[in-house]
Amino acid sequence: MEFNVYAENCPTRMLLDRLADKWAMLILKRLSDGKMRFNQLRRDVEGISQKVLSQVLKKLERDGLVTRTVFPTVPVTVEYAITPLGQTLTSTIAALTLWAEENMPHIMEAQRRYDGVALTEAA
Amino acid sequence: MEFNVYAENCPTRMLLDRLADKWAMLILKRLSDGKMRFNQLRRDVEGISQKVLSQVLKKLERDGLVTRTVFPTVPVTVEYAITPLGQTLTSTIAALTLWAEENMPHIMEAQRRYDGVALTEAA
DNA sequence: CTCCTTAAGTATCGTTTAGAAACCACGTTG
DNA sequence: CAACGTGGTTTCTAAACGATACTTAAGGAG
Numbered sequence: 076m077e078f079n080v081y082a083e084n085c086p087t088r089m090l091l092d093r094l095a096d097k098w099a100m101l102i103l104k105r106l107s108d109g110k111m112r113f114n115q116l117r118r119d120v121e122g123i124s125q126k127v128l129s130q131v132l133k134k135l136e137r138d139g140l141v142t143r144t145v146f147p148t149v150p151v152t153v154e155y156a157i158t159p160l161g162q163t164l165t166s167t168i169a170a171l172t173l174w175a176e177e178n179m180p181h182i183m184e185a186q187r188r189y190d191g192v193a194l195t196e197a198a
Numbered sequence: 199m200e201f202n203v204y205a206e207n208c209p210t211r212m213l214l215d216r217l218a219d220k221w222a223m224l225i226l227k228r229l230s231d232g233k234m235r236f237n238q239l240r241r242d243v244e245g246i247s248q249k250v251l252s253q254v255l256k257k258l259e260r261d262g263l264v265t266r267t268v269f270p271t272v273p274v275t276v277e278y279a280i281t282p283l284g285q286t287l288t289s290t291i292a293a294l295t296l297w298a299e300e301n302m303p304h305i306m307e308a309q310r311r312y313d314g315v316a317l318t319e320a321a
Numbered sequence: 322c323t324c325c326t327t328a329a330g331t332a333t334c335g336t337t338t339a340g341a342a343a344c345c346a347c348g349t350t351g
Numbered sequence: 352c353a354a355c356g357t358g359g360t361t362t363c364t365a366a367a368c369g370a371t372a373c374t375t376a377a378g379g380a381g
Contacts, residue, residue, distance in 0.1 A: 085246040121206040139308025150357035185262025273328035
């Protein structure tokens, strides 16, 4: 079976669209440290709205990357956990965030340089 | 210096927002195979619009991940290439796309299972 | 001479999506 | 009694996206 991420209708491309998303990555990374409840996740992943969090979790659940477990307590408790399949992704996500941390200074310097040049040109 | 990708205003989080984008990933991956001109890139990365391609390239250039070189031919020729800094990212992106290709069958099966259950519940 | 083409974009739309905030049931707590 | 926490859905608005048309400038077809 031949896959091609550049092809618009290739399944791997669709999957990449799902994974290459800031919220999905952050959520998976957070869940890789241990299962979590909805609101805890919401507090930890700063800036995500309830709507988007539930949407992304639903998609990740559909893809078999996280599980959703409901406990009939009052109020209801819902626990999200990463699946073994999802776990196989976490090292890659960790590599990406590690890269971001390590190379942040270079990026910020490149931005200053770019913005400086842009300003000079604009003047 | 302490970074935290979960924090909304952390530089690494902003960088992750930039990288964790389907177009940015695909473009960087494509450029990791060699420099390319604008329209070739547009044809290769299926489904991207001119507007978004130029926007994403501009941001990647600002971040120092790609270079843009203009040749004063007629019509003008513009060549995009990945920088050494950008090259250090390609292995991670390659890992992600490889993961997508390898695990696609599991994902698709999970989706079928999920959709089947959803249908049963709806009935 | 006029129309058409290429290249690498910009400008302008209409539509989709994301995000902020309100609302929901439910039982507990002050 | 009013407010709070849970895990969401609904509503509304603002931002992003995608499709199309336009731009500049030179070369070729008719």
